[in-house]
Every structure is written in C-alpha cells, then in structure tokens.
Amino acid sequence: MQTGLEDQLGLYQKRIPIFTRSVKGNFRRFKTAVLVMAYAIFFLLPWLPWSRLDAPSQAVLFDVLGRRFLIFGLTVYPQDVIWLALLLFIAAILLFFVTGLVGRAFCGYFCFQTLWTDFYIWIESKIQGERPARVRLFRQPWNREKLLKIGGTHALWILASFWTGLTFAAYFAYAPQLLVNFFTGQAAAAAYITVTVLTLATYAAAGLMREQICTYICPYGRFQSVMYEPETLAVHYDAQRGEGTHGRASVRSGRGIVVERRSRERAEATVAQERRRINRNSGERALAERHEQGLGDCIDCGLCVQVCPVGIDIREGLQYKCISCGLCIDACNTIMDSFNFPRGLIRYDSEKNLASATPSAPKLAWKRLKIIGYGVALVLMSAYLVYSIGTRGSFDRAVNQIRQPLYVVLSNGDIRNRYQIRITNKAAEDQVYVISVRGIPEAALDVGHFREITIKPGHSGLVQASVRLSPELATQTKHFELLITPKGKPAEARAEKIRFDTPGLRP
Amino acid sequence: MSEQKLQSQTVQTTGHAWDGDLQEYNNPLPVWWVYTFYATFIFAIVYWVIYPSWPFGKGWIGGLSDISYVNSAGETKTHSWNTRALYLEDMNQAAAAQKPYFDKVQSMSYEQISRDPEITAFILSSGKALFADNCAACHQSGGQGVVGFFPNLTDDDWLYGGSYEKIHQTLVGGRRGYMPSFSEVLSAEQIGDLANYVAGLSGIPHDAAKAKAGDVLFHSETAACYYCHGADAKGRKEMGAPNLTDGIWLWAGVAAAPSSEGKVAAIRNVISTGLAKGVMPAWGGRLSPEQIKVLTVYVHDLGGGL
Numbered sequence: 001m002q003t004g005l006e007d008q009l010g011l012y013q014k015r016i017p018i019f020t021r022s023v024k025g026n027f028r029r030f031k032t033a034v035l036v037m038a039y040a041i042f043f044l045l046p047w048l049p050w051s052r053l054d055a056p057s058q059a060v061l062f063d064v065l066g067r068r069f070l071i072f073g074l075t076v077y078p079q080d081v082i083w084l085a086l087l088l089f090i091a092a093i094l095l096f097f098v099t100g101l102v103g104r105a106f107c108g109y110f111c112f113q114t115l116w117t118d119f120y121i122w123i124e125s126k127i128q129g130e131r132p133a134r135v136r137l138f139r140q141p142w143n144r145e146k147l148l149k150i151g152g153t154h155a156l157w158i159l160a161s162f163w164t165g166l167t168f169a170a171y172f173a174y175a176p177q178l179l180v181n182f183f184t185g186q187a188a189a190a191a192y193i194t195v196t197v198l199t200l201a202t203y204a205a206a207g208l209m210r211e212q213i214c215t216y217i218c219p220y221g222r223f224q225s226v227m228y229e230p231e232t233l234a235v236h237y238d239a240q241r242g243e244g245t246h247g248r249a250s251v252r253s254g255r256g257i258v259v260e261r262r263s264r265e266r267a268e269a270t271v272a273q274e275r276r277r278i279n280r281n282s283g284e285r286a287l288a289e290r291h292e293q294g295l296g297d298c299i300d301c302g303l304c305v306q307v308c309p310v311g312i313d314i315r316e317g318l319q320y321k322c323i324s325c326g327l328c329i330d331a332c333n334t335i336m337d338s339f340n341f342p343r344g345l346i347r348y349d350s351e352k353n354l355a356s357a358t359p360s361a362p363k364l365a366w367k368r369l370k371i372i373g374y375g376v377a378l379v380l381m382s383a384y385l386v387y388s389i390g391t392r393g394s395f396d397r398a399v400n401q402i403r404q405p406l407y408v409v410l411s412n413g414d415i416r417n418r419y420q421i422r423i424t425n426k427a428a429e430d431q432v433y434v435i436s437v438r439g440i441p442e443a444a445l446d447v448g449h450f451r452e453i454t455i456k457p458g459h460s461g462l463v464q465a466s467v468r469l470s471p472e473l474a475t476q477t478k479h480f481e482l483l484i485t486p487k488g489k490p491a492e493a494r495a496e497k498i499r500f501d502t503p504g505l506r507p
Numbered sequence: 508m509s510e511q512k513l514q515s516q517t518v519q520t521t522g523h524a525w526d527g528d529l530q531e532y533n534n535p536l537p538v539w540w541v542y543t544f545y546a547t548f549i550f551a552i553v554y555w556v557i558y559p560s561w562p563f564g565k566g567w568i569g570g571l572s573d574i575s576y577v578n579s580a581g582e583t584k585t586h587s588w589n590t591r592a593l594y595l596e597d598m599n600q601a602a603a604a605q606k607p608y609f610d611k612v613q614s615m616s617y618e619q620i621s622r623d624p625e626i627t628a629f630i631l632s633s634g635k636a637l638f639a640d641n642c643a644a645c646h647q648s649g650g651q652g653v654v655g656f657f658p659n660l661t662d663d664d665w666l667y668g669g670s671y672e673k674i675h676q677t678l679v680g681g682r683r684g685y686m687p688s689f690s691e692v693l694s695a696e697q698i699g700d701l702a703n704y705v706a707g708l709s710g711i712p713h714d715a716a717k718a719k720a721g722d723v724l725f726h727s728e729t730a731a732c733y734y735c736h737g738a739d740a741k742g743r744k745e746m747g748a749p750n751l752t753d754g755i756w757l758w759a760g761v762a763a764a765p766s767s768e769g770k771v772a773a774i775r776n777v778i779s780t781g782l783a784k785g786v787m788p789a790w791g792g793r794l795s796p797e798q799i800k801v802l803t804v805y806v807h808d809l810g811g812g813l
Contacts, residue, residue: 402649403649404647404648404649404650404651405649405651405661408651408659408661408662408810409662409754409755410662410663410664410754410755411662411663411664411750411753411754411755412753412754413754416661416662416663416810418661420631448621448627448808449621449622450624450627453624454624455624460628461624461628462624462627462628462631462632463624463627464627464631464808466810
C-alpha cells in the first residue's frame with residue numbers, strides 16, 4: 001500500500017501534558033540532595049563575602065568591565081584563557097567517562113534543566129496536589145479553583161525564574177549593590193536584558209517545555225547515546241523476569257490493575273488489600289504461583305510510567321527520551337517491597353548482562369579501553385590544570401624585539417638592539433619589578449629610569465629597553481637572558497631568552 | 508493518487524486566450540514574498556521619519572534624533588542625525604578621553620616624564636601613532652631613516668643634538684642642512700686628498716700620502732672645512748655639521764660601497780657636489796604643543812642622547 005503525502009507525520013507535535021506522581025526511595029533522596037546542594041551553591045554563592053584590597057568583597061565575581069574573574073583568592077585574567085579551555089576539556093571528558101560507565105547520569109541527576117524542572121514540578125504538586133488531583137484539575141473546566149491554582153503555580157514559577165535570572169546577573173556585579181540598583185532602575189541595561197531573557201527562558205524551559213528541551217533541543221542527550229556500550233549500566237526493565245512467558249499481569253486474577261483509571265483512594269485500597277493477602281502467604285509463594293501460571297513478576301501497576309518526568313514506559317526498553325533519573329526504579333522497588341517480591345525488576349544494569357541466559361548481579365564494568373582512556377585523560381588534564389593554577393606566576397611578561405630596525409650601529413661601532421618589555425601585574429597589590437640581564441654585562445642594558453618599575457594590580461607597564469654591546473661582544477652574543485624579578489620575591493623571578501641581532505648575522 | 512496530485516499541481520492559466528489557443532500561464536508570486544514586499548514599503552516610510560531623508564527647502568528633513576558633542580574648542584555642537592556627525596562625535600569623544608593624558612604630559616618636565624611609568628606607556632603608544640602619521644614618511648616607521656636622504660633617529664649620532672630640548676627645537680622650527688659644493692674652488696686632486704683624509708678619520712683604508720695633504724687642506728683657509736666641521740673634525744651641532752670621525756655616514760654611501768676605493772669615492776662625491784637637501788620641515792604650526800612634546804619624548808626614546 002502506498003502512503004500518500006497527506007499521511008505524513010506533522011513536523012510539530014503538540015505537547016502531551018505529563019503529570020508525574022511523586023515517589024520515595026534512594027534515587028529520589030539522591031536527586032533531592034543534589035538539588036538542594038546545587039541550589040544552595042548557585043543561589044548563595046554571589047552573597048558570600050570575601051575581603052579584597054582593590055575589588056568588591058564578593059567571593060565569586062566575574063568582573064567583565066575590569067577584564068578579570070575573581071574566584072575566592074584567585075584572580076583570573078583573560079591571558080589565562082587556557083584554564084577555561086582545560087576546564088571545558090575536563091568537563092567534556094568527565095561527561096564521556098561517566099556516560100560510558102553509568103549512562104546519562106548527568107542528565108538524570110545534575111543537569112540544570114532536570115534540576116529546575118524537578119523544582120518546578122515540586123511547586124506544582126505543592127499547590128495543585130498529587131498526580132490524580134492535577135489530572136482532575138487539568139480536565140475540569142475553568143473555574144475559580146482552577147484559575148487560582150494554575151495561576152498561583154505559574155506566578156511562583158515566574159518568581160523562581162526571576163530570582164534565577166537575578167542570581168545569574170549577581171555573578172557579574174557586586175550583588176548587594178546590583179540588587180538595590182536593579183529595583184531602583186539604576187542598574188546597567190545589560191543587567192535588565194540578562195534578567196529578562198533568563199527569566200523568560202527559565203520559565204519556558206522548566207515550566208512549560210520541560211522534557212521537550214531534552215527530547216528536541218538538547219544536543220548532549222542525543223550524542224551521549226553513542227557513548228553507550230553493551231557493558232554500560234543504564235536504567236533497564238528486566239523483561240525476562242517481568243514478562244515471564246505469558247507476559248505481565250496484575251496480582252489479582254483479573255488482568256491489569258490500571259491505577260490510573262481509578263481514583264487514588266480505590267487504587268490504594270486495592271493495593272492494601274492485595275498486600276494483606278500476599279503477606280498472609282509469603283512473597284515467594286505468591287511468586288511461585290505466578291511462575292507456575294507463566295506470568296512474570298511485573299504486576300503492571302503502571303507506577304513506573306506515572307513517575308517518569310519524560311512520560312515514557314521504561315518497560316519498552318532503553319529509549320532516547322530516557323534521562324536515566326532512576327525514579328522508575330524507586331517506584332518499582334516500592335511496589336516490589338509491598339508485595340515482598342525481590343527488588344530490582346527495574347534496575348541499573350547492562351544490556352549485555354540482561355541479554356545473557358543467566359544474568360549475574362549488575363556491576364560497574366570499568367575495565368574497558370575506552371573507559372580507561374577517558375580516565376587517564378581526565379586525571380592528566382585535571383592534574384595539569386591544578387599544576388598550572390598552583391604554579392601560576394604573579395605577573396605576566398612579554399619581551400618583543402623592535403624589528404624596525406633590528407639593530408643599529410652606533411658612532412663608535414657598538415651594536416644596539418632595542419626591546420619592548422610589557423609586564424602585567426596579576427597580584428592583588430602594587431608590586432615593584434626589577435629588570436636585569438644575564439649573559440651580558442649589566443651595564444649593557446639601558447631601561448632609562450625603569451630598572452625598578454612599580455605596577456598597579458591588574459595593570460601593565462611598558463618599558464623600552466636597549467642593549468648595547470661592543471662589536472667583539474656582539475659577534476659572540478646570539479642570545480642573552482632578561483630577568484624580571486618581583487622585588488622581595490626572588491623565587492618568582494622569570495627569565496626570558498632574548499635574541500641579539502648583529503650586522504654579521506644578516507642573511 | 509500521486510498522478511491525481513500531480514495534475515492538481517499543474518500550472519493554472521490566466522483564462523485569457525488569443526489566436527484561438529494561445530494561453531498565458533498564471534504563476535502568482537508566493538504570498539509571503541508579496542507581503543514582505545509590502546512590508547518594505549512600510550519600513551521605508553518609517554525610515555523616512557526616523558532618519559534624515561528628503562531634501563526640503565535649503566536643507567533636508569532631519570529625522571527624529573539629534574547628535575550633540577563637545578568639540579576641541581569646548582563648544583557644544585548639535586546636528587540632526589547623520590553619519591558625519593556620528594563620526595565627529597566619536598572622534599571628539601576619543602579626543603576628550605585622551606585630553607587628560609596630553610594635559611599631564613604638557614604639565615610635566617621631561618625628567619618627570621622619564622620617571623613616570625604610566626605617562627611613558629601613554630607616550631609609547633600615542634607617540635607611535637603620531638610618528639607614523641607625521642614622521643615615518645621620511646624617517647621610516649621605526650625611525651631608521653634612509654642613508655643619503657633622511658637621518659637615522661635610532662642611533663646615537665645627532666646632527667643638531669639629541670637632548671630633549673634640541674629635539675623639541677628641531678621639531679618646532681625645522682632644520683635646513685647645507686654644505687657648499689667645492690668642485691669650483693678646489694681641484695679634483697685636492698678633493699681626492701680631502702676624501703682620503705676624511706676616510707682616514709674613521710678608520711677606512713686610504714692612501715696615507717694623500718691623506719696627509721688632505722689634513723693640511725682641511726685646516727687651511729683654501730678649503731676651510733674646519734669652519735663647520737671643527738678643527739678636530741667632530742662636527743658642530745649648532746650648525747648641523749656632522750662628526751666625520753665616527754662610523755656613521757648619512758650623506759655619503761660609505762656603508763654600501765663594497766671596496767675602500769668605493770668608500771673614498773663616495774666621500775669625494777659629497778665634497779665635490781655639496782649638499783642642499785637636508786631639509787626638515789617645521790612642525791610648530793602643524794601639530795599642537797602637546798603633540799610635539801609627545802613626539803619629542805618618543806623620538807628621544809628611539810635613540811636620544813646628547
């Protein structure tokens with residue numbers, strides 16, 4: 001049969017609202033802990049004071065106008081862009097490393113989209129109630145109650161979005177001052193634009209679009225899929241165990257407790273009744289009975305679907321929409337516990353292990369070339385970053401030979417080369433730098449009155465230096481060393497190898 | 508199905524028919540295109556109002572916004588928006604930002620400037636631009652000059668003196684170097700003797716017998732070289748007469764000549780023809796006093812001395 005053009009799927013799919021049921025368990029606790037910690041850091045860090053001599057007393061401040069990043073005791077200048085490159089590289093490798101081991105752990109537990117969505121769902125459930133109440137509210141016609149609850153939810157979302165935007169802006173300006181200026185209309189235009197854009201973006205992403213961001217927009221989720229290997233641990237439904245030979249079935253003889261179709265009370269009453277009945281027997285006996293009938297362990301309660309923030313059924317297998325948040329594991333374990341069935345019908349496991357005839361206990365398979373390679377790169381890069389920051393100089397220097405002309409012959413035959421020395425003070429206080437030479441007589445160097453030069457923090461000093469050598473010495477000297485020493489800190493002295501040009505070396 | 512679809516997509520005709528069966532296809536422009544076209548009309552009308560557009564009377568319709576700036580004379584100028592006024596605004600703002608530095612340069616002594624790292628850094632960068640605009644055409648971008656034409660400013664040989672004050676004087680008033688031609692006063696042989704003597708002063712291989720005769724001639728009233736170059740031949744800065752005893756040659760192409768005969772010939776050539784091309788223009792009226800002071804310090808930094 002031919003399918004015509006009119007049968008094509010539309011390019012736009014209307015969002016199907018997802019109402020997640022809240023759940024308790026280890027993964028939920030872990031997610032909550034990460035959320036609280038991440039929020040505490042993000043929202044409180046700009047308010048942490050840190051006394052400085054020459055800069056606002058804010059622990060973390062990205063001073064764009066001053067062209068410096070103040071991070072606790074560290075001042076990062078644009079010249080240190082290599083650190084940013086290293087940091088991005090480390091972040092990428094860490095993502096590859098973790099994804100190879102345990103799948104999309106970043107998506108499920110640490111991604112800000114997941115965190116903010118989680119928080120917004122929490123707000124939603126606090127105002128509108130648990131899943132059935134939210135579904136009912138969604139279906140009912142607009143009235144005062146619906147208007148109040150939905151309106152209140154959106155109002156709180158926008159408030160949270162606004163505070164998110166303002167907090168972000170507070171990293172780029174002295175936070176207490178920014179707050180005052182912002183509300184008195186005196187802040188920079190960039191602050192208003194940033195806060196507005198971020199408020200709208202956060203509200204749209206965490207409140208309205210949610211899983212659509214992960215499914216349609218985010219590239220990371222998609223390209224993490226290619227890092228999966230058969231040994232990679234991921235959230236899996238154990239189909240062998242769950243389906244048996246005749247498929248899943250509700251605990252009662254009638255098939256399919258579809259909790260969704262019942263009111264919450266009735267569903268819970270059913271579950272409680274079952275629990276009493278099963279508890280009279282032991283869980284094992286109930287299971288044995290089911291296995292005799294060819295039924296799997298899955299009682300088809302649908303709770304794993306109801307708790308899923310991206311609205312998928314994990315029992316259909318690993319899917320690109322799955323952000324691997326582990327909530328379905330919590331949901332399933334809750335149910336398994338209540339029936340005294342063994343846990344882990346949905347669990348972290350590898351495809352390889354699940355496909356084997358006799359699955360063993362899931363374990364972290366790190367002894368793989370790719371994982372070890374990522375691990376080594378991660379350790380090396382991190383060590384280099386720490387080393388680079390740890391041994392950073394308190395100043396930057398650049399010595400450029402003046403090439404127009406490369407050398408000049410003086411009236412008595414001496415050869416003179418000239419150089420421009422730029423010293424940037426990266427320390428927090430004024431510093432005197434001493435300029436000297438090694439490999440040629442000290443008297444050959446002329447820097448005017450700047451043999452000792454004082455430079456303000458974050459500023460650069462420009463020194464014109466000339467080196468004058470007798471013709472005999474000049475022919476022997478191809479290079480010499482220029483020494484820049486912060487006064488009083490001989491350990492931080494840095495030498496630059498400098499070229500000396502003479503007429504004889506002319507090509 | 509697909510055939511049907513294709514047929515329904517064939518091009519419509521306008522319905523007109525000429526000569527029985529001559530028809531005209533109707534291919535209307537896409538709707539989005541037409542509306543974009545209409546939108547450009549609206550855009551144009553809005554643009555006319557906001558920006559200067561139509562000639563009107565002796566001027567033009569000025570648009571909605573104005574540009575005002577303070578010029579170097581301290582007057583506030585206001586124009587209706589145009590790109591020339593925008594340029595002037597930018598330039599005046601930049602000049603105003605530089606002014607405190609220029610004022611500071613003007614208020615400081617040379618000695619103070621040479622000890623101030625901030626002002627020195629300002630002079631190194633602003634002086635570079637001024638030098639490139641006004642001086643580099645002759646003295647070259649690095650101040651290295653051209654042998655036979657323009658003096659090298661990076662060496663330590665200064666025709667008129669290399670102190671701050673002398674360089675300033677040179678910049679403000681200009682210089683005119685002159686050496687008379689000796690071809691009519693002296694014989695070719697005498698000029699050859701002089702050239703050998705002068706070559707010997709700076710250690711160039713020469714004919715000693717001729718040089719001895721040249722020595723006498725140099726200090727005689729016939730040639731009277733010592734009037735300007737001094738009895739010791741080390742030159743006189745007050746008249747711009749160069750030192751003949753050092754290794755630096757501006758006018759004679761000594762360095763370029765491969766043989767010692769060639770070097771002597773180059774010197775002989777200068778004595779014989781004389782010089783009237785050592786002209787440095789006066790910058791006093793062309794550059795502001797602050798600019799000249801910045802250039803003075805910049806040139807002194809190139810290779811200044813005494």
